[in-house]
Amino acid sequence: MIQIKALEKSFGKLKVLRGVDLNIRRGSLSAILGPNASGKTTIIKSILGLVIPDAGEIIVDGKPVSGNWDYRNAIGYMPQIAKFPDNLSPRELISMLTDIRGATNHLEESLVERFALRPALNQSLRNLSGGTRQKVNAVLSLMFDSPLLIMDEPTSGLDPVSLIKLKELIVAEREKGKTILLTTHIMGLVEELADEIVFLLEGKIYFQGSVEQLRNTYKEERVERAIAKMMETANNQ
Numbered sequence: 001m002i003q004i005k006a007l008e009k010s011f012g013k014l015k016v017l018r019g020v021d022l023n024i025r026r027g028s029l030s031a032i033l034g035p036n037a038s039g040k041t042t043i044i045k046s047i048l049g050l051v052i053p054d055a056g057e058i059i060v061d062g063k064p065v066s067g068n069w070d071y072r073n074a075i076g077y078m079p080q081i082a083k084f085p086d087n088l089s090p091r092e093l094i095s096m097l098t099d100i101r102g103a104t105n106h107l108e109e110s111l112v113e114r115f116a117l118r119p120a121l122n123q124s125l126r127n128l129s130g131g132t133r134q135k136v137n138a139v140l141s142l143m144f145d146s147p148l149l150i151m152d153e154p155t156s157g158l159d160p161v162s163l164i165k166l167k168e169l170i171v172a173e174r175e176k177g178k179t180i181l182l183t184t185h186i187m188g189l190v191e192e193l194a195d196e197i198v199f200l201l202e203g204k205i206y207f208q209g210s211v212e213q214l215r216n217t218y219k220e221e222r223v224e225r226a227i228a229k230m231m232e233t234a235n236n237q
Contacts, residue, residue, distance in 0.1 A: 004058050078142075
């Protein structure tokens with residue numbers, strides 16, 4: 001589904017990605033993990049075309065993305081912090097994005113019901129809490145039934161009930177055969193959902209494999225403990 005070859009990116013003197021090679025299988029859920037400033041968000045934004053790499057190639061569904069932006073119509077994106085126009089209501093925002101995408105098949109009504117957003121639909125976004133705005137963010141990322149979902153810290157700001165509902169939706173989307181990229185600091189979510197873990201460190205892939213492979217490599221039952229041991233090992237090298 002996604003092939004990344006020798007990807008490099010610097011911001012000024014800061015080298016963020018250092019020759020990253022990565023294959024994301026169709027229908028898999030891949031968790032991209034790593035400490036702050038390891039390159040996770042830069043990889044995601046490069047796939048989305050929001051960051052132009054200095055070198056390397058990104059191929060989505062068999063086609064290079066460079067100079068070809070149509071592929072983004074098949075992506076549902078949930079950023080960690082969505083910057084919505086504060087003067088709009090969620091209803092207006094949903095309508096605007098539906099017009100932009102030109103979509104005829106959209107699922108916002110069922111998602112609005114799932115997240116109990118109907119009372120907030122006509123309020124200005126500036127008046128909504130951070131958690132409610134994040135639920136709007138979830139609706140927008142999932143409403144077009146996209147075959148590729150990219151979710152950057154999607155649980156940020158969600159209350160426990162909404163977190164469970166989002167997790168159920170992610171499971172349902174994966175069962176439909178969708179390809180999902182996820183970044184998160186909640187290791188329980190990774191342990192429960194991920195088919196593959198990609199761990200970035202200083203702009204390079206330090207580990208790539210299944211949850212079971214991670215546990216076996218570092219001889220730990222819990223993912224968070226295995227990752228802690230991995231980072232300790234890396235720091236001592």
